[in-house]
Every structure is written in structure tokens, then in C-alpha cells.
Amino acid sequence: DDAPADDAAQEAEWLKLLARLDASHAYAGALLSFSTMLRYGVTSVCDSLFLPDPDNALALRTIDAARDVGIRLALAKGMADRPVPGLPPFRQNALQQLQATQALLEQFKDDARIR
Numbered sequence: 001d002d003a004p005a006d007d008a009a010q011e012a013e014w015l016k017l018l019a020r021l022d023a024s025h026a027y028a029g030a031l032l033s034f035s036t037m038l039r040y041g042v043t044s045v046c047d048s049l050f051l052p053d054p055d056n057a058l059a060l061r062t063i064d065a066a067r068d069v070g071i072r073l074a075l076a077k078g079m080a081d082r083p084v085p086g087l088p089p090f091r092q093n094a095l096q097q098l099q100a101t102q103a104l105l106e107q108f109k110d111d112a113r114i115r
Contacts, residue, residue, distance in 0.1 A: 018051060026051075026058040030065035037071060044072040053077065054093075056100050063114055074115045077101050 021029075030047065037045055045066075053059055059075055066073035079097040108114040
């Protein structure tokens with residue numbers, strides 16, 4: 001990694017903050033982002049949700065925000081099945097995450113605005 005030490009320290013702090021986010025933070029952040037996008041003419045967005053979310057709580061609140069604003073959402077759930085530096089609890093079971101993602105797909109299969 002050729003990033004300056006200050007950048008690495010800043011990234012480590014950012015990752016620690018992300019690890020503490022909950023569903024209310026996900027909703028508030030998505031609501032602000034989606035509202036701003038829609039204000040400037042963006043009607044569809046792909047949100048890459050890369051946080052531990054085994055029960056889909058963060059994804060569901062992100063979807064709620066998209067519905068509340070009226071924007072189309074493609075939700076791209078990421079996962080890590082190996083430790084992520086700076087985030088020991090970030091590791092997730094690949095099968096459980098696949099099942100959680102499949103549950104979202106099933107739940108929103110008839111919603112044309114959510115993918």
C-alpha cells in the first residue's frame with residue numbers, strides 16, 4: 001500500500017465508524033443521499049451496501065428510504081468472508097449472506113422500483 005500514513009489512519013477511523021452504524025443511520029444517510037440525487041434529476045441509483053447486515057436490517061431501511069423518496073434502487077449487497085483490516089466483526093458467513101440476499105430478492109420481486 002503506497003497510501004500516506006495519514007490516509008491509512010483516516011481510513012482506519014472511517015472503518016471503525018462504519019462498524020457502529022445501525023439501521024437508523026442507514027435510513028438517515030440513504031434518505032439524505034436519495035433526496036439530493038432526486039433533486040438534481042437522478043431517478044435511479046445503485047447503492048452498494050457493504051456493512052455487516054445478516055438480518056437485512058440495514059438493507060430494509062435503505063429500501064424504505066428509496067421508497068419514501070420515490071427513487072428506483074438497485075441494492076448491491078457486499079460481504080466479506082475474510083477479516084477486513086480494522087474491522088474484526090466485519091467477517092460474515094458466505095452462506096448466511098447469500099440466504100439473506102435471496103430473502104431480499106424474494107421479498108421485493110414484484111416491486112419494479114427495487115432490485
